[in-house]
Structures are given as structure tokens and as C-alpha cells.
């Protein structure tokens with residue numbers, strides 16, 4: 249974990265209110281794993297808590313880190329006003345990423361991203377494709393309406409978009425799209441990595457259980473410190489003994505076995 253001040257090398261509005269920012273952060277780019285996140289500190293003194301943002305991409309050769317974030321409040325609004333050449337304080341990489349080894353024994357990989365849960369799937373797709381170039385990767389992307397990202401995933405796998413209103417791809421949820429895909433797919437072993445809104449993840453649990461698919465979820469929770477000290481970001485997980493235990497999303501996660509997550 250590193251804390252340093254980095255130079256913004258690009259900041260672009262991908263779609264209204266959704267920004268992509270790249271930083272020159274060589275050591276972090278070397279260490280970054282898919283599913284990890286960084287804590288971004290705002291310059292203004294009235295926003296003391298850092299803003300956690302997932303890694304969208306990391307290029308260890310160029311020394312760059314890329315993030316995609318939505319402007320939802322004062323912190324992300326301030327971050328979005330920064331431009332190329334500005335500097336920003338960042339801590340990271342934080343948390344445990346997605347387990348990549350688990351995919352080795354599987355015949356097919358499903359990546360499922362809903363809304364702002366899509367960006368972390370990109371670094372994951374890239375690294376899985378490098379590790380297992382022959383393994384088919386299906387990327388299920390869920391949008392409310394018009395897509396704001398998608399084609400870039402086709403370098404690593406088949407992109408299967410869906411949208412609530414049918415404006416892009418299949419009309420329905422990512423779960424509907426996966427069911428539709430499986431209707432005609434061969435049987436085989438599958439692993440599924442997901443990040444997105446809680447209703448999406450909650451719906452994946454019975455779907456995955458029905459189809460015997462191993463799942464890993466990246467959770468999002470309001471955070472304080474971001475590195476495990478304040479216990480401000482709890483997630484409840486089932487234990488093998490039939491009980492439950494509280495884990496810290498920032499330090500024990502943000503990635504957890506999907507079958508164990510208990511959604512409130």
C-alpha cells in the first residue's frame with residue numbers, strides 16, 4: 249500500500265457525469281491487481297475522508313492507472329473538475345482482488361458488470377485473458393439504457409450487453425441475458441465474477457446456485473479509512489457452521505465468495 253501524490257495525465261467525460269481519469273503512478277501500476285481499489289483524497293479541507301474508486305486498468309509498462317467514476321456528490325464533483333497536469337493524493341492499491349487461480353480449472357468464465365460495476369471488470373478481463381488465453385470469456389454488461397462502455401472488452405472476450413429498456417443489446421437484466429445464453433450453450437464448468445448494484449448480485453445468487461456456477465462478488469460499501477482500521481464498512485457473510493460473521497469490505501474484501509454474502 250502506497251500513499252503519494254500523482255499527476256493526472258488525462259481526464260475525460262465518457263458520458264454525462266461519468267469520467268475516466270488516468271494517473272502516472274508507476275509503482276502502484278506494478279502492484280495493482282484486478283478488483284483492488286484506490287482511495288482518492290480531495291484537496292479541499294471539508295472533505296477529509298478519501299473516496300474509494302476501483303481500478304479500471306493498470307499498465308505496468310507505461311506506469312499508468314486508470315479509473316472510471318460517476319459524479320454522485322461533492323467529492324467526485326471536485327475530482328471531476330481536475331485536469332491534466334493537476335496532482336492528486338492517492339492511497340492504494342487497497343483490498344483483495346478477484347481470485348484468478350480459481351478460473352484455471354473452469355471451462356468458461358463469466359464477467360458480469362452492472363452500471364458503475366462494469367469498470368473493474370476490464371482489468372480483470374485483461375489479466376484473465378493473459379493467464380488463460382484459450383479460455384472463453386463472456387462479458388455480460390448491464391445498462392439502464394444507452395451504453396457508455398463495452399466494445400473495449402471485445403479484445404478479451406465476447407461482449408453480451410443488456411439494458412432495461414432495450415436501447416442496447418438484449419432487453420432485460422444481465423441475469424435474463426445469462427439465462428438466454430445458457431439456453432443454447434454446452435454444459436460445462438463455469439466461474440462468474442461480478443460487480444454491480446445489490447439487486448443484481450442478489451439475483452445472481454439463486455441463478456448461480458441453479459447452474460452450479462462458482463461466484464465472486466466485489467462489494468461496495470460506504471467507507472471510512474479504507475484500510476481496515478475504522479470497521480466502518482461491514483459486510484455480513486455466511487460461515488460454514490451455519491452462522492454469520494461481519495467482515496470489513498475495505499480490508500477483507502471488497503471481493504468475497506458470492507454464495508456467502510448475505511444481503512440486507
Ligand SMILES: Cc1cc2nc3c(=O)[nH]c(=O)nc-3n(C[C@H](O)[C@H](O)[C@H](O)COP(=O)(O)OP(=O)(O)OC[C@H]3O[C@@H](n4cnc5c(N)ncnc54)[C@H](O)[C@@H]3O)c2cc1C
Pocket residue numbers: 285297298299300301302303316317318319320321322323324325364367368467468469470471502
Ligand atoms: C471498494 C469500492 C470501489 C468503488 N469503485 C467505484 C468506481 O470504480 N466508480 C465509481 O463511480 N464509484 C465507485 N465507488 C463508489 C464511490 O466511492 C462513491 O461514489 C464516492 O465515494 C462518492 O463520493 P462523493 O463525495 O462524490 O459523494 P458523497 O455522497 O458526498 O460522499 C460522502 C461520503 O460517503 C462516501 N460514499 C458515498 N457513496 C459511497 C459509496 N457508494 N461507496 C463508498 N463510499 C461512499 C464518500 O467516500 C464520502 O466519504 C466505489 C466504492 C467502493 C467502496
